[in-house]
Amino acid sequence: MLLAAGHVFTKATNQQSTELVWTGPTTPFVSARRTEQALLQVINAAEQTLFITSFVAYDVSTIVKALNAANDRGVVISMLLELSQDHGGSITFDAIGKMRTLVPAARLYAWGDKSEPFSGGRVHAKVAVADGRICFITSANLTRHAMDKNMELGVLISGGELPGMLERHLEALASTRTVVGVG
Numbered sequence: 001m002l003l004a005a006g007h008v009f010t011k012a013t014n015q016q017s018t019e020l021v022w023t024g025p026t027t028p029f030v031s032a033r034r035t036e037q038a039l040l041q042v043i044n045a046a047e048q049t050l051f052i053t054s055f056v057a058y059d060v061s062t063i064v065k066a067l068n069a070a071n072d073r074g075v076v077i078s079m080l081l082e083l084s085q086d087h088g089g090s091i092t093f094d095a096i097g098k099m100r101t102l103v104p105a106a107r108l109y110a111w112g113d114k115s116e117p118f119s120g121g122r123v124h125a126k127v128a129v130a131d132g133r134i135c136f137i138t139s140a141n142l143t144r145h146a147m148d149k150n151m152e153l154g155v156l157i158s159g160g161e162l163p164g165m166l167e168r169h170l171e172a173l174a175s176t177r178t179v180v181g182v183g
Contacts, residue, residue, distance in 0.1 A: 016160025021138065024151035035140045036147040038156045039128055040066050046075045046130035051170045053080040053125045057095045057142035067103045075130075077106040080170070080179055082123040088112060090122055096182055109179040126154075132164035 023035040043050060043066040050070055057079075071077055081096050083089025089110070096108050111123050126142075129135040138154030140146035157163055173179045 016162075017158045019156040019158075021136070021154040021156055022152070023140065023147065024149075033156075034147075035138060035152045035154060036062065038136050038138070038154060039063060039140075039147075041156065042128040042130050042134050042136045043067060043070055045134050046070050046077075047073070048131050049076050049078070049167070050128065050130050051078045051080075051167060052128045052142070053123060053170070054142040055082045055122060055124050055126070056091055057081055057099055058093070059144040060142050060147065063142060063147075064102045067106065071103070071105040077103065078109065078170070078174065079103075079106050080109040080111070080123055080125075080173075083110045083112065083182075108182050109174055110182045111179045113180075127166060127170075129163050129167045129170065132167040134158045135163040135166050137166075 019033060019038070020030060021033045021035055021038040022030055026032040040062065043063070050067075067077055079099060081099060082091050083096065084091055084094040086094065087096075087110070096110060099106060100108060111121070114121050126138045126140055127135060134157065136154055136156050138152060140150065140152040140154060146152050174181070
């Protein structure tokens with residue numbers, strides 16, 4: 001029984017890894033893998049698909065460069081961002097319009113028509129998932145402050161079932177038109 005339990009544990013450990021990601025002041029108790037490093041790892045790992053969500057996105061040249069490089073590799077990039085106030089959302093500038101110019105090949109989505117009980121809701125999830133194999137779930141928006149200055153926490157998950165589940169959920173939001181393509 002102990003051998004079987006050890007085998008199952010080893011198999012599960014080899015199938016999925018989980019890493020804590022922290023940006024901000026460090027302590028000796030948590031390794032200081034930074035948000036930008038984890039996000040770049042997911043983008044650079046993408047071979048076919050990449051889906052990213054964020055409330056806002058601006059001033060992230062390293063991320064934009066990596067996204068365009070992923071596109072050059074043939075990766076289909078999808079991004080879900082919050083709409084500007086001018087387009088019925090809650091942020092003061094057009095993050096979607098800006099991203100359209102910075103990463104022109106990206107499929108951009110917005111959560112526009114919100115049915116009850118989600119009326120007044122926001123795109124507040126911050127995730128990146130590549131090929132259903134690796135995902136980064138974080139508190140960080142796609143901003144320079146989130147990459148460098150803010151206290152941000154996330155979890156980087158490689159392998160296992162969770163990245164695929166997350167990718168299928170995001171794709172289903174688009175295919176059911178819960179979120180719609182813009183521009």
